Amino acid sequence: MTSSGLQPELFENANAALEQALDYPKFRYMGSKHKLLPWIYNNLSDLKFDTVLDGFSGSGAVSYLFKAMGKKVISNDFLNFPAIITKATCENSDTTLDEKDVDHILKNNPGKDNFIKQTFEGIFFTKEDLEFLDLAYWNISKLNNEYKKALALTCLFRSCLKKQPRGVFTVSGDLSNYNDGRRDLKISLKTHFLEQIKIFNSLVFSNGKNHFSVSGDIFEININEKIDLVYFDPPYVPNSDDNCYTKRYHFLEGLSKYWKDEEILYDTKVKKIKKKYTPFSYRSQAIEAFDNLFYKFKNSIIVLSYSDNGFPDLEIIQEILSKYKSEINVIKKPHRYHFGNHAAVKRSEVEEYLIIGK
Ligand SMILES: C[S@@+](CC[C@H](N)C(=O)[O-])C[C@H]1O[C@@H](n2cnc3c(N)ncnc32)[C@H](O)[C@@H]1O
Known part of the structure; x- marks a missing residue:
């Protein structure tokens, strides 16, 4: 056993998965989780799941992490170009x-x-x-x-x-x-x-699973198979x-x-x-949107990336999630989002949350 508690061969696989995920190119996409991939990986790798939906896939970095972890990945974004990116990098095996x-x-x-x-x-x-x-x-x-x-x-x-x-x-x-x-x-x-x-x-690589990418509003997509875990990173x-x-x-x-x-x-x-309209962009609609989102996917483990500058605040998110999940775990990490790379760019320091509902 290693200090992480994993058997040596599993530990090696774990490192290999993360290393592969970190090869994913940075798109400088707003809200991208690229820099947080090791943290997300460390906090999700003990959960038992085979099939995962990345519901707001953006640059595709988290979808690719899941693929590197050996999961079957369904990626979705309501914009078309992110769905093309995950088709190329995740769905595409060869x-x-x-x-x-x-x-x-x-x-x-x-x-x-x-x-x-x-x-x-x-x-x-x-x-x-x-x-x-x-x-x-x-x-x-x-x-x-x-x-x-x-x-x-x-x-x-x-x-x-x-x-x-x-x-x-x-x-x-x-x-x-x-x-x-x-x-x-x-x-x-x-x-x-x-x-x-x-x-x-x-x-491009294969992890032996058939992945697919869709482009639609999260409230409208229908996936006709059991999804063990949903990962949400809404705007x-x-x-x-x-x-x-x-x-x-x-x-x-x-x-x-x-x-x-x-x-x-x-x-x-x-x-x-x-x-494009999304309810997550409106103060008057965001609470209802989270409720509808958690309800729709209540049969899966729900993982939400969130931060202390989001509306509604953490307490309300937990309250909504507790309607559908009995066990909620919140992991926190200081994080700095970096938009662009000009000297005068906006930097924002936040406390990043990974909220896991089981
Ligand atoms: C914070 S970004 C996701 C970033 C991504 N996790 C990454 O690491 O690059 C949010 C994404 O949600 C998408 N989006 C917004 N509203 C949506 C909706 N109602 N349904 C599906 N996707 C939506 C946006 O197009 C955007 O790509």
């Missing part, structure tokens, strides 16, 4: 992009659409970058394998996030204030994309509109489907798409 695929994605195609260049020139990226996105999307859409498509789109998303100052699409125009000379801001999206392919190819009631996921990531959401069926708000400076 498909990578080879040289032929890359040649196909990069090959010139005079028949391609020019929507991205026409719509976003002067707003985001360079003209060449936008032409590259039009071309790459067009060619990716012609790939005949859904995992190759998801993997290639995921590489485009991360390329865009890395090159966009602060990794959010709320800012445009003269961005010299944000330009700290970083290589990420200088190299072309095409160069980024080629680098990302190597990174995401290397993440918080925002202090400012800047906290809205659609507002920050509208460009990636649009790109994930080439803006098909999205309502573009042409009178906005950055050509946003219409905000």
Whole structure:
């Protein structure tokens, strides 16, 4: 036995799972739990569960942790691009992009659409970058394998996030204030994309289980199988509109489907798409939303990531959860969320909670 109480071979497996999870790329996604993966891992690894739902998957970091832990993972987010990311990194067990695929994605195609260049020139990226996105999307859409498509789109998303100052699409125009000379801001999206392919190819693995990704409102998705544990990391009631996921990531959401069926708000400076409704964003609806959420998944172990700057407060969350769960355990940890990496970025120090209801 080791000092952790695990048998040596289990201890090795445990370390390997965590190490693998930590290889997951950082998306600088708002509220991402990447930095908290070891803490989440340590607090969930003793629980007995085989099937898990990551209900608000965002960057996919926690879904990937569960996959590395050997679980069967169902990932969901009401935005489309996070579901593509988990399709590529979690649901996908064996498909990578080879040289032929890359040649196909990069090959010139005079028949391609020019929507991205026409719509976003002067707003985001360079003209060449936008032409590259039009071309790459067009060619990716012609790939005949859904995992190759998801993997290639995921590489485009991360390329865009890395090159966009602060990794959010709320800012445009003269961005010299944000330009700290970083290589990420200088190299072309095409160069980024080629680098990302190597990174995401290397993440693909099988843990022997069949995973799947869905994109829907958590209150509307129906999963026709028993889920042992649900992990929830919903958004918080925002202090400012800047906290809205659609507002920050509208460009990636649009790109994930080439803006098909999205309502573009042409009178906005950055050509946003219409905000998606979620009850977790409203002070007047959040309490009822948590109650409905816990009720819907009352037959599974419920794990909630939360913090002391959320509304409602911990006491009320515990009260709601105790309607459905007899044993509640709250684990606390000081944590600093880091949005963007400019000198003047907003940093927020919180007490992070992992609330487990059994
Ligand atoms: C705090 S983030 C999750 C971060 C994620 N755990 C990570 O580590 O990257 C919250 C996510 O919830 C999603 N979301 C918001 N309301 C939702 C709803 N009603 N149903 C499903 N997903 C929702 C947002 O799109 C966002 O990606």
